[in-house]
Amino acid sequence: MHCPFCRNEDSRVVDSRTADDGMTIRRRRQCPACNKRFSTTESASLAVHKRSGVSEPFSRSKVISGVRKACQGRPVTDDQLAVLAQRVEEAIRLKGVSEIDAHDVGLAILQPLKELDLVAYLRFASVYRGFDCLEDFESAIEELRTEGEK
Numbered sequence: 296m297h298c299p300f301c302r303n304e305d306s307r308v309v310d311s312r313t314a315d316d317g318m319t320i321r322r323r324r325q326c327p328a329c330n331k332r333f334s335t336t337e338s339a340s341l342a343v344h345k346r347s348g349v350s351e352p353f354s355r356s357k358v359i360s361g362v363r364k365a366c367q368g369r370p371v372t373d374d375q376l377a378v379l380a381q382r383v384e385e386a387i388r389l390k391g392v393s394e395i396d397a398h399d400v401g402l403a404i405l406q407p408l409k410e411l412d413l414v415a416y417l418r419f420a421s422v423y424r425g426f427d428c429l430e431d432f433e434s435a436i437e438e439l440r441t442e443g444e445k
């Protein structure tokens with residue numbers, strides 16, 4: 296890997312450690328030419344296909360910004376959103392795929408969001424499950440009530 300400071304073509308790893316429960320590896324590198332240090336992170340690639348045909352790397356911050364809209368005015372903290380995004384990523388990686396549709400990312404958000412905040416869940420589900428009438432909301436609420444009684 297090139298040194299970002301002097302563009303030297305070589306750098307050496309001085310330290311490696313896993314982060315995020317083993318999902319990423321952080322490496323400290325040092326450039327033998329200018330001796331500056333920098334870090335890199337490595338994680339298995341996971342591509343998200345958007346409906347527009349474009350694909351982009353999975354990003355927890357995109358998950359968080361999508362969910363944050365649904366959480367407006369709800370008692371949900373940034374830490375809880377970060378944990379939710381991590382759970383979403385873990386659930387997707389457990390499927391053993393390296394590519395996923397953006398729509399399926401939305402569906403993977405539903406379960407952890409349901410556990411976090413029911414109102415935010417209903418808002419989000421109305422988009423991702425394509426609610427288009429009051430009956431759709433009624434049956435989703437009915438579902439939640441049934442689950443709550445278990």
Ligand SMILES: [Zn+2]
Pocket residue numbers: 298299300301302303326327328329330331
């Ligand atoms: Zn350098």
